[in-house]
Amino acid sequence: MTAASITARQLPAEWRDFFALTKPRVMSLVIFTGLCGMLAAPGTIHPVIGFTAILCIAIGAGGAAALNMWWEADLDAGMKRTQNRPIPGGRMNRTDARDFGILLCSASVGIMGVAVGWLAAIILAISIVYYAVLYTMWLKPRTPQNIVIGGGAGAFPPMIGWIAVTGDITLMPVLLFAIIFMWTPPHFWALALFVKTDYAKVGIPMLPVVAGEAATRRQMLVYSVLLLPLAAAPWFIGGTGAIYGISAIVLSSLFLGLTLPVTFRTSVEGDGMKPEKRLFAFSIIYLFALFGMLVADRLILA
Amino acid sequence: MAMTPEEETEYRARQKSRNLVLGLVLLGMAVLFYAITIVRT
Numbered sequence: 001m002t003a004a005s006i007t008a009r010q011l012p013a014e015w016r017d018f019f020a021l022t023k024p025r026v027m028s029l030v031i032f033t034g035l036c037g038m039l040a041a042p043g044t045i046h047p048v049i050g051f052t053a054i055l056c057i058a059i060g061a062g063g064a065a066a067l068n069m070w071w072e073a074d075l076d077a078g079m080k081r082t083q084n085r086p087i088p089g090g091r092m093n094r095t096d097a098r099d100f101g102i103l104l105c106s107a108s109v110g111i112m113g114v115a116v117g118w119l120a121a122i123i124l125a126i127s128i129v130y131y132a133v134l135y136t137m138w139l140k141p142r143t144p145q146n147i148v149i150g151g152g153a154g155a156f157p158p159m160i161g162w163i164a165v166t167g168d169i170t171l172m173p174v175l176l177f178a179i180i181f182m183w184t185p186p187h188f189w190a191l192a193l194f195v196k197t198d199y200a201k202v203g204i205p206m207l208p209v210v211a212g213e214a215a216t217r218r219q220m221l222v223y224s225v226l227l228l229p230l231a232a233a234p235w236f237i238g239g240t241g242a243i244y245g246i247s248a249i250v251l252s253s254l255f256l257g258l259t260l261p262v263t264f265r266t267s268v269e270g271d272g273m274k275p276e277k278r279l280f281a282f283s284i285i286y287l288f289a290l291f292g293m294l295v296a297d298r299l300i301l302a
Numbered sequence: 303m304a305m306t307p308e309e310e311t312e313y314r315a316r317q318k319s320r321n322l323v324l325g326l327v328l329l330g331m332a333v334l335f336y337a338i339t340i341v342r343t
Contacts, residue, residue, distance in 0.1 A: 011309070012316050014319065014320070015319055015320050015323040015324075046341050048334075048337045048341045049338070049342075052338060055334075114338075
């Protein structure tokens with residue numbers, strides 16, 4: 001037994017470590033997209049119920065993140081970026097993390113169902129199972145398309161936010177889901193091209209490592225091309241006004257424009273990876289701007 | 303294995319801060335449930 005694990009066994013973990021299990025930075029993006037989905041939805045929601053819905057989305061995401069850290073503790077210990085997380089860092093027992101994750105997930109779904117609505121609660125439960133079981137436990141270690149599948153997990157919050165207001169599933173929340181789903185692969189692979197992680201060391205098959213850079217760059221283009229009509233689709237089906245529609249076309253064209261130089265080049269040692277870094281930085285602005293315009297469109301038209 | 307006095311102090315400090323945070327969370331939940339009940343009735 002190592003010194004770290006003796007400490008973990010004897011001393012109770014700090015509350016900060018429990019908080020770290022919820023991946024707070026990911027949670028902030030989840031809160032933003034969930035809030036945008038809620039604000040863009042037709043209809044009204046009482047501020048208290050709206051706050052509760054966002055809180056449940058955040059707690060559910062936190063619980064799923066805790067389950068992810070519980071399951072991947074051994075992998076995290078083998079990677080520089082993650083080796084200081086609460087479990088591999090020796091500050092928390094694995095079972096505590098698992099129980100904390102289950103508690104958060106159950107509480108978020110239960111409160112969402114009772115306070116907001118059971119359809120939103122069911123979609124929240126599906127998103128948790130999707131991320132913690134389907135992605136983390138099953139597909140992430142098995143396929144180089146793991147990022148594509150993982151993107152689905154990040155795509156649920158705006159859909160849940162929307163359903164919390166309307167109480168039903170229409171084409172619009174499905175489109176919001178599809179936009180984030182399609183946005184994730186070029187966003188993440190741009191990062192994967194210029195940041196060499198040690199996923200390969202712990203046996204996680206990331207596309208740039210398994211299929212090579214050229215294949216990754218080609219696939220990024222496919223998703224960027226598909227993203228353009230998909231991002232504009234809410235306008236085409238009449239779900240939003242021209243403010244969103246034109247913004248979506250401009251933003252997605254820029255996104256595609258920045259993907260093209262990434263697709264048609266081969267990196268050489270020490271070339272700075274500027275096109276990839278530019279695309280990655282813009283991809284973050286893109287998502288915030290797109291969802292921001294979705295809300296602005298709704299508020300201005302209202 | 304017995305704890306040293308330093309470990310004992312650290313143990314108590316952690317327990318205290320955890321209890322404080324848990325108390326605040328429970329208080330927040332009570333306020334939230336009260337507000338939800340008022341809104342939904």
